[in-house]
Amino acid sequence: MSVDGGRTWPDAAEWTGKIYSEGWRTAEGGTRRVVEPATGEPLAEVGLAAPSDVERAAARAARVASEWAAATASDRVDVLIRAERALRERSGSVREWIVRETGGVPAKGDYEIAAGLAQLRHAIGIASQPPGEVLVPQVPGGTSLAWRVPVGVVGVITPWNAPLLFAMRALAPALALGNTVLLKPDPLTPVSGGVLVAQLFAEAGLPGGVLHVLPGDAATGRAVAADRHVAMISFTGSTGAGREVARIAGEGLKRVSLELGGKNSIVVLEDADVEAAAAAGAISSFGYQGQACVAAGRHVVHADVVEEYTEALVRLAKALPVGDPRDEGVALGPVISERQAARIARIVDASVDAGARVLTGGTRAGLFYPPTVLDRVDRSMPAFHEEIFGPVAPVVPFRSEDEAVEIANDTAYGLTAAVHSRSVPRASTLAQRLRTGMIHINDVSAKDAANAPFGGMGISGNTSRIGGTASLEAFTQWRWMTAPGPS
Missing domain, CATH: 3.40.309.10 (Aldehyde Dehydrogenase; Chain A, domain 2)
Structure with missing residues (x-):
């Protein structure tokens, strides 16, 4: 692939046959060869996350969730700023991966990069939004506050057609608002939708355990949707697969954001x-x-x-x-x-x-x-x-x-x-x-x-939205606190 800074990026020796979970590690689900649609030539070999990999990653993401949520907004913003800079600097390599892995022309790669950068920049702004409001107390002199807190561990399941963009569209605001993330890219595009994302955030200094990248098939997606540590699922894909994800997540009463098909x-x-x-x-x-x-x-x-x-x-x-x-x-x-x-x-x-x-x-x-x-x-x-x-x-x-x-x-x-x-x-x-x-x-x-809420009606989604200020509702939940007035 392309050479950045005098060497091929990302360095295949680091990630070939592996998943990203506090660094690159051997996957228990084996490996999968990534093939270029235009030529049939092999491009890479990635690790496939087994349900046991998902369970381990989700438990770790849950353990560090409180630390990441407690980080200051400026600390989280600094990571996003560095990730945005890394994506700009690596754009040549990213474009080539998108072209070769998805079959899109270079302009399609440029579009995904520009849109991914926009998602990161918008998430930087979201992180600095006022977290809540002061309510009228029910007793004289009392205090009544409501503010947004992170959902917790967010499972992000993305498709193959715009893998970088769809990863950033959910990942950037979720991280900005203090959540930890399990990202499951599609097995057809696990590099541009997963490996590159892991590398960019690693270069940005994202703390270990906050992001886990777990390529895999439907069994991996089901494991993410079902895991008891995962509080929310953000799914982009077909309506049929979205129904199954919603059914599984519904068993755990998880929040589900579905962006599905269209006619x-x-x-x-x-x-x-x-x-x-x-x-x-x-x-x-x-x-x-x-x-x-x-x-x-x-x-x-x-x-x-x-x-x-x-x-x-x-x-x-x-x-x-x-x-x-x-x-x-x-x-x-x-x-x-x-x-x-x-x-x-x-x-x-x-x-x-x-x-x-x-x-x-x-x-x-x-x-x-x-x-x-x-x-x-x-x-x-x-x-x-x-x-x-x-x-x-x-x-x-x-x-x-x-x-x-x-x-x-x-x-x-x-x-x-x-x-x-x-x-x-x-x-x-x-x-x-x-x-x-x-x-x-x-x-x-x-x-x-x-900066726009993205989503559909009918079987195009579950009327939830991400994008713009809708991401505040998607990736946070309200907490209400009261205190009595002077006795």
Whole structure:
């Protein structure tokens, strides 16, 4: 990998075949080879945390939790500042790992780094927020105080599609607010989602036992969710896996924050700037091969402009080269795995068999799936209902605003949406009728900001949020204290 400071970073001799729990140690769950999706070449070998590793790490995190919670806000901020500096200084190596491990193009790596830096900077501000409030006492001269205290040990379970960003989005505020963390990155991206994070915080001087990085499969995730020392689970991933995590965590009455899937619509009204809307639609459906919960899964376009919009979308799709993301000019790399490639092909092929038409793309070469535009899509088809998680843009026409709202809301998901119109008030009025946790006017559906509450409705999440001031509620709990007045 890349060389920083005259040597390869991070030094594979330190972490190969190991997990991070007060330094790098041998995992009881064995090891796993990490493979580059674009080439099939092995990239690394990481340790897999067994349930016994999770139990040991959680117990240690619980033992040091009171010390980290008692640290001053400035001490915690100093660690975050150093971690932010380390990420900036190591950005070249981090970018290369993201590109090679996730299959994203370099711009995707740059986005994750910039977003991760933003999450760290925002967490620095959160650490200095007022911790509580003075309440009106119930007795004359008495004292009544309420303030936020850390939850305790937080289990953070992250997916493969934006591993660095999703780790930082939960990890940074959790640490800033005085919690200790067990981080379980996805086994497909355990380096950019785990090893790099451990190394960055180790360089930042985070005290031992505060952060444990435990790569593993579903059994590892279940162990994190079930462990008696873990007080909260922050999970990002599929709705099916989120249901299981919630069920397990619910047995222990743990706090659970679920950020799950989406079937997101871009609604294009007849008065929209069609070229601008199509450009936003292309980015939303094809960016990082469509492998994002906030990707556009439906293009709901007024019948008066659907032909013009579709032509523009097809033109943009055809202009996006597919190949090894390290090659200059490539816009789309491979999807993450054979399983994911087969899923995309199944949904497209079944929809075509049901009457949809492929206007461009639609045929894969191994893990490489081209930008694909489908029209003649109706509500009976998998492309309409299922979260594709691939670079596929199903186009669905409508005649009235009521019909557009009905089409966009015809899903159990409710994550994000976008509405395009030359009249912002008109678009905003329609947007208020969409059942989504996030909505964007004349923009892409795929947006994220460190200072904004991120999350969805329906089966896109459990209505909890992280990001912005929502992280205060997510990673702390209230404590109330009273004292009598003078006797």
